[in-house]
Amino acid sequence: MSTMKTTRDVKGVGVSIPRPDGPEKVTGRVQYVADIQPKGLLHAKLLRSPHAHARIVSIDVSAAKALPGVRAVLTAKDIPHLKKKAPTRAHAVLAIDRAVFMGQPVAAVAADELSIAEEALDLIKVEYQVLPASIDPLKAMLPGAPPVADAGTEADTSEALAHSAVAIAKSAAPAKAVNISQQARLQRGDPAKGFAESDHVLEKTYRVPMVHQGYLEAHAVLAEWDRNGLLTLWASTQGSFNTRSEVADVLGIPENRIRVIPVECGGGFGGKIRALCEPITAVLAQVTKRPVRYVMTRREELQAGMPAPQVIIKLKTGVKRDGTLMALDAETVIDSGAFSGAVLAVSAVFLGSMYKWPAFDIRGFEVLTHKPSVAAYRAPVAPQTIFAIESHMEQIARDLDLDSVEFRMRHLIQEGDPMVNGQQWVAAGGKNGKRRGVGLALGGWLGGLQPTGATVRLNPDGSLAVLTGQVDIAGTNISLAQIAASAYGVDTDLVRITTGDTDVAPMTGLSAGSKTIYTVGAAVLQASEDARRQTFEIAAAELEASVHDLELTDGKITVRGMPDKGITLATIGKKGNLYMSKTPPVLGKANPAFTQQAPGFAAQLARLEVDPDTGEVTIQDFVIVQDVGKAINPLGVEGQMQGGAVQSLGIALTEGLMFDDSGRLTNPSLLDYRKLTAADLPNLETIIVEVPAPAGPFGARGVGEPPIIPAPAAIANAIQNATGARLTELPLSPERIALALVNGKR
Amino acid sequence: MAKHVLSCTVNGEPVEVLVQPYVTLLDALREDMGLTGPKEGCGTGDCGACTVHVDGKVVASCLMLAMQARGRKIRTIEGLAAADSTLHPLQDAFVRHGVPQCGFCIPGVLMAAAALLEENPRPSEEEIRYGIAGNLCRCTGYTKMVTAISEAAEMLASQRSAR
Numbered sequence: 001m002s003t004m005k006t007t008r009d010v011k012g013v014g015v016s017i018p019r020p021d022g023p024e025k026v027t028g029r030v031q032y033v034a035d036i037q038p039k040g041l042l043h044a045k046l047l048r049s050p051h052a053h054a055r056i057v058s059i060d061v062s063a064a065k066a067l068p069g070v071r072a073v074l075t076a077k078d079i080p081h082l083k084k085k086a087p088t089r090a091h092a093v094l095a096i097d098r099a100v101f102m103g104q105p106v107a108a109v110a111a112d113e114l115s116i117a118e119e120a121l122d123l124i125k126v127e128y129q130v131l132p133a134s135i136d137p138l139k140a141m142l143p144g145a146p147p148v149a150d151a152g153t154e155a156d157t158s159e160a161l162a163h164s165a166v167a168i169a170k171s172a173a174p175a176k177a178v179n180i181s182q183q184a185r186l187q188r189g190d191p192a193k194g195f196a197e198s199d200h201v202l203e204k205t206y207r208v209p210m211v212h213q214g215y216l217e218a219h220a221v222l223a224e225w226d227r228n229g230l231l232t233l234w235a236s237t238q239g240s241f242n243t244r245s246e247v248a249d250v251l252g253i254p255e256n257r258i259r260v261i262p263v264e265c266g267g268g269f270g271g272k273i274r275a276l277c278e279p280i281t282a283v284l285a286q287v288t289k290r291p292v293r294y295v296m297t298r299r300e301e302l303q304a305g306m307p308a309p310q311v312i313i314k315l316k317t318g319v320k321r322d323g324t325l326m327a328l329d330a331e332t333v334i335d336s337g338a339f340s341g342a343v344l345a346v347s348a349v350f351l352g353s354m355y356k357w358p359a360f361d362i363r364g365f366e367v368l369t370h371k372p373s374v375a376a377y378r379a380p381v382a383p384q385t386i387f388a389i390e391s392h393m394e395q396i397a398r399d400l401d402l403d404s405v406e407f408r409m410r411h412l413i414q415e416g417d418p419m420v421n422g423q424q425w426v427a428a429g430g431k432n433g434k435r436r437g438v439g440l441a442l443g444g445w446l447g448g449l450q451p452t453g454a455t456v457r458l459n460p461d462g463s464l465a466v467l468t469g470q471v472d473i474a475g476t477n478i479s480l481a482q483i484a485a486s487a488y489g490v491d492t493d494l495v496r497i498t499t500g501d502t503d504v505a506p507m508t509g510l511s512a513g514s515k516t517i518y519t520v521g522a523a524v525l526q527a528s529e530d531a532r533r534q535t536f537e538i539a540a541a542e543l544e545a546s547v548h549d550l551e552l553t554d555g556k557i558t559v560r561g562m563p564d565k566g567i568t569l570a571t572i573g574k575k576g577n578l579y580m581s582k583t584p585p586v587l588g589k590a591n592p593a594f595t596q597q598a599p600g601f602a603a604q605l606a607r608l609e610v611d612p613d614t615g616e617v618t619i620q621d622f623v624i625v626q627d628v629g630k631a632i633n634p635l636g637v638e639g640q641m642q643g644g645a646v647q648s649l650g651i652a653l654t655e656g657l658m659f660d661d662s663g664r665l666t667n668p669s670l671l672d673y674r675k676l677t678a679a680d681l682p683n684l685e686t687i688i689v690e691v692p693a694p695a696g697p698f699g700a701r702g703v704g705e706p707p708i709i710p711a712p713a714a715i716a717n718a719i720q721n722a723t724g725a726r727l728t729e730l731p732l733s734p735e736r737i738a739l740a741l742v743n744g745k746r
Numbered sequence: 747m748a749k750h751v752l753s754c755t756v757n758g759e760p761v762e763v764l765v766q767p768y769v770t771l772l773d774a775l776r777e778d779m780g781l782t783g784p785k786e787g788c789g790t791g792d793c794g795a796c797t798v799h800v801d802g803k804v805v806a807s808c809l810m811l812a813m814q815a816r817g818r819k820i821r822t823i824e825g826l827a828a829a830d831s832t833l834h835p836l837q838d839a840f841v842r843h844g845v846p847q848c849g850f851c852i853p854g855v856l857m858a859a860a861a862l863l864e865e866n867p868r869p870s871e872e873e874i875r876y877g878i879a880g881n882l883c884r885c886t887g888y889t890k891m892v893t894a895i896s897e898a899a900e901m902l903a904s905q906r907s908a909r
Contacts, residue, residue: 022841023833025849026856028783028823035782115768214884216787216795216850266785266850267884298788474847474885635844642887643847670792670882678888679879683871 011493012486013698016635019475033220033236033263034295041222042071044284044294045117046277047107047124048304049099052370052663053133053146056097056126059107063123069116071288073124074108079283082250089306089339089373090250090275093283099128100148100338101372102663103304110284110292133370133663137310137335140179140369147178148338148368181340182366186348186421189359194327198318202396205314206388207729208712209656210335212307213377214647214675217266218296219305221278223285231258231282238268238471239510244502246275251282261501262471265511269647270376271306273512274341302668306375307657309342310335311384313351315392323402325411328352328360334381339373342366343380345421350385353419354442355393355411370663376512378644379445379705383651383712387730390441390713395726404717405440412442434609434618437722443709444601447702448513451593453506454523456484456531458586460577462555462570463494464531468520469508472499474640474704476516479632480524483517483697487528488535489552490569506591514702517632518598521697523590531588535572538583542567598693602626602706604645606718615738617653617719622711623685629693629701637703642684644707650676652712656731754815756781757825765812771805772796774812775822783823783853787882794881797854798822804861806880823853826860835901836860839894847885855881859895867903871896 011017024030061073076096095106107124111117134140134148195201222234231253237243240260248255265272277294285292296305316329330351336342348364393411397404413419457465466484470476481495488495499505508520532552539557540547549560558566576585607621624641631637654674658666667673692699712730720726725740749764756779763778775781775798784807787795791806798807799821826834833841836859846852855878862869862877869877874895875888883891 016844018841018844019846022844022846023837025846025852026833026837026840027827028781028853030849031782032785032850034786035776037777037780115766214882216793216848216882216884217785218787265848267848269884295786298790298793475844639844639847639886639890642889643885644887646887647884669790670788671790675882675884677879677882678875678892681875681888683892684887684889 010485010489011491012482013630013632015482015633017478017482017492017633018635019478030264032217032266033222033234033293036222036234036263038222038224038291040290042110042112042284042288042290042292043114043117044108044110044281044292045114045121046105046280047121047126048103048300049095049106050102051099051128051130052102052135053131054099054128055131056095056099056106057129058127060125061107064109064120067116067120067123069112070109070120071112071290072110072284073120074283074287075106081252088274088341090246090279092339093250093279101304101370102665103300103372105280108280108284110288134179135369135371135659135661135663137312137333137367137369141177141333141365141367143177145177145179146370148370149181179368180365181336181368182344184344184348184364186352186362187360188352191327191329191359191361194359195318198326199321200396200400201316201318202392202399203316204392204395204728205312206391208311208384208387208651209658209730210307210310210371210374211377211651211655212302212305212657212673213269213271215267215269215271218298218301219272219277220295221281222291222293223278223282224291225286225289229257233258233260233278233282234263235260235278236265236272237262238265238272238473238512240469240471240502241507242273242510243275243278247278247282250275250279259501259503262499265471265473268473268511269378270380270512273510274306274375276306298670299668302657302673303665304372306373308377308380309337309374311347311381313347313385313388315388317392317396319396319400321400323397323400323407323410325355325357326359328357328362330360330362332364332385334364334366335369335371336366337369337371337373340366340368342374343376346381347385349419349421350382351389353413354389356413356417371659378647378708382443382445382705382709383648386441386443386709387712387716390443390710391716391726391728394713394717394720398720408442434611435722436607436609437718437720438605438607439714439716439718439721440603440605441710441713441717442601442603443706444599445514445702445705445709446599447518447597448515449594449597450509450513450515450519451591452508452520452523453591454520454527454589455506456488456524456527456588458531458535458569458573458576460570460573462568462573463496464488464490466495466497466524467500467505468497468524469500469502469505470516470520471511473511475636476511479517479636480521482632483521483524484528486698487525488532490555514600514705517700518693518696518702519594521632521700523592525697526590526592527588529588530590531586534586534588535569538572538586539567596695598629598696598701600627600629600701600703600706602710604710604714606711606714608715608718608722610719610722610737612723612741613738615734615736615741617715617732617737619649619682621682621685623687624707625687625689626703626706627689627691627701628703629696630690630699631688632698632700634688637688638686640703641686641707644704645684645711646676646681648708648711649681649715651730652715652732654731654733750813752812752816754817755819757821767813769812770808771798771810771812771815772807775807781822781824785850785853787850794858795851795854797857797881799857799861802861802864804858823857826856834860835898836863836895839898843890843894845886845890845894851881851883855883855891863899863902868899
């Protein structure tokens with residue numbers, strides 16, 4: 001390939017190019033699932049359990065069925081053919097005889113109008129026998145706690161596999177307590193000896209509540225069956241092929257009976273990977289023989305979505321007076337809600353791998369509770385774990401009067417050092433009585449991998465058509481187009497990229513794990529190189545020259561040194577589509593699988609002001625520094641860094657699903673569950689660092705997840721810098737800060 | 747329940763539709779008038795995705811009954827660009843600065859920003875931030891949004907002084 005160089009720099013990789021669908025997005029013309037209005041559309045609603053744990057004694061749907069305009073009312077009795085073991089949330093289509101969290105669907109209605117469906121829900125009579133519930137994960141772990149899963153339900157590790165970020169051996173020890181669904185243990189050296197030889201031992205427990213991803217478009221799906229028994233789903237999903245597989249598994253039909261059309265996705269952040277409402281909507285459409293649309297309300301999202309897990313991390317560290325690390329003892333408890341599926345390994349690996357602990361004992365537990373089950377949220381479990389690590393490291397440095405940056409730099413793991421699972425790290429890189437402070441924290445993500453495909457076609461006008469199945473949420477398609485442009489040798493405006501549905505696109509992975517550019521970008525790069533090679537071979541035959549003597553300039557291939565002897569890309573494209581032509585159409589393809597991850601790290605620095613009377617925090621400056629390998633489209637990279645940082649700041653400052661002792665969510669609205677607004681924030685400064693990833697397209701590494709990780713620790717460290725108070729429970733709300741100052745906690 | 751006649755002006759055109767008395771303005775726009783630009787993000791007035799103008803004022807259309815709009819002038823995101831479909835300077839700045847990611851909040855943010863600039867043609871950064879504080883965005887971190895609104899304000903101001 002090196003001999004076929006592009007003879008001038010094309011407008012491609014490294015340039016800030018606005019996404020081409022921008023005008024559609026700013027004019028309100030882009031269609032999301034809820035905007036699609038097929039003829040004969042029915043609206044679905046779900047009746048949800050008002051109790052966290054209850055036996056369903058009886059359900060009477062007769063009055064609901066009799067309501068004019070109601071086309072179907074379903075309970076678990078109507079769908080006996082669907083799997084009963086319910087290993088995942090998606091499999092629990094409707095509660096069978098027991099509801100295991102408040103908001104679990106118990107009955108489903110499809111009606112001519114949404115208001116009729118809502119009225120029908122009121123007419124369904126369910127008799128519940130309320131049962132004791134396990135709400136606090138630490139209590140749920142104890143023997144004798146009210147059980148969540150039925151005996152024999154398997155742990156679900158597919159979320160961890162979907163992210164393919166880290167893998168560790170699962171602990172073989174059987175769970176003693178009924179609600180412990182997964183366990184892991186990692187050990188190195190002799191921690192007891194390490195602690196005995198330490199001068200400074202610090203023990204703290206860090207707590208992070210469940211937080212909701214908060215994508216502005218709630219879960220939504222539109223389902224329709226044709227007369228041949230083919231199901232079409234218009235889905236708001238982060239991965240159409242994954243949605244197809246999960247729905248096929250739940251419905252017990254082959255994947256080739258389902259076509260998933262990925263409609264514009266109004267945000268996912270990990271919450272729209274797994275199937276949720278797709279199976280029941282498909283069943284309603286099957287029963288009514290009509291298109292059925294289901295759109296979750298915000299209240300349903302907060303009560304019964306798939307948030308990030310509650311995480312409790314106990315850390316005990318031993319160090320020498322000069323800061324030499326000696327021993328680490330850690331225990332992570334992850335509250336997975338009513339179904340298994342948390343990413344347990346991430347926490348354990350980060351706890352032991354970010355700094356060079358010579359001896360450690362790290363234990364991880366996934367615990368089931370009678371709360372909504374969890375899913376990924378942008379770098380799952382990393383912001384929570386890094387909050388503990390980076391708060392703790394800062395505190396050690398402070399206790400020992402060491403410079404906290406120097407202390408970190410001295411002990412940070414380096415390239416080639418072994419991670420806890422034996423894997424090696426690969427190349428990474430006050431005024432007015434108010435008190436001011438600065439805080440810093442680091443955080444990284446290993447980067448996911450997933451096989452993927454792409455094709456690149458030369459059009460008769462000399463432009464390129466790139467096809468993948470990649471769902472574009474953040475603006476990744478423009479970056480993929482830039483990769484194709486640079487690899488083939490045309491300007492980006494001559495590349496059109498299409499996200500195909502599951503019937504037409506090459507198999508493509510999730511938009512998750514910070515891997516779209518790293519993996520799909522690599523596929524597009526290889527397919528573009530393949531298309532370029534084919535194009536040059538055709539040109540060589542036409543021009544009776546060697547491919548090695550050809551060059552591509554401004555859409556024309558010429559023989560080097562003979563600028564008059566050439567053939568345009570348009571001519572080659574036309575010959576590939578002429579009746580009786582002997583020239584094959586150019587169709588580059590690539591379908592790589594991957595083995596090498598590309599970790600990406602970010603550092604975040606906050607300068608803030610704390611009002612000691614009210615505990616109110618005002619962020620004055622916030623800087624995000626991130627190694628992105630190569631910024632394919634700096635405009636998009638900055639947007640990812642800024643957006644991720646604000647989600648991280650929300651976890652730090654305001655967010656948390658609050659459950660009472662009975663498992664009822666006490667803040668089921670965006671008024672009471674506060675997400676950050678523009679008025680809460682300063683302008684965010686971004687500093688892009690480029691340390692190329694060896695296997696990344698043009699050196700790019702994942703960008704999406706690292707920026708959501710450091711802020712909780714950075715803010716906690718800045719608050720300590722400002723006030724002396726060390727806070728260990730998120731969110732860092734005014735009440736907590738003010739109380740900590742009153743109580744003189746340090 | 748009997749439907750009522752809703753007569754109002756939407757994006758400069760007179761409109762007459764039959765709506766149920768309990769239907770929100772947002773649902774009437776989306777379901778009965780085919781204007782799906784305004785979005786429902788929460789249904790409780792907390793997220794701003796449904797923001798439209800009613801007689802020039804910013805309104806969360808999910809909190810207003812459709813019949814309350816009788817005889818009034820409604821402007822939605824579909825009516826922000828010029829009649830010849832030239833983008834409004836705000837829309838143009840949003841595109842150039844790469845503001846939209848998932849895009850779901852964008853129609854509401856643009857309508858809030860347009861109302862802000864009509865009331866306050868030269869807002870400070872803080873005034874812009876408070877002007878869109880009723881609109882949640884989960885993708886962008888707001889920084890590029892604020893920059894784009896500030897730039898559009900300058901452009902509109904220079905257009906006015908040129909006249």
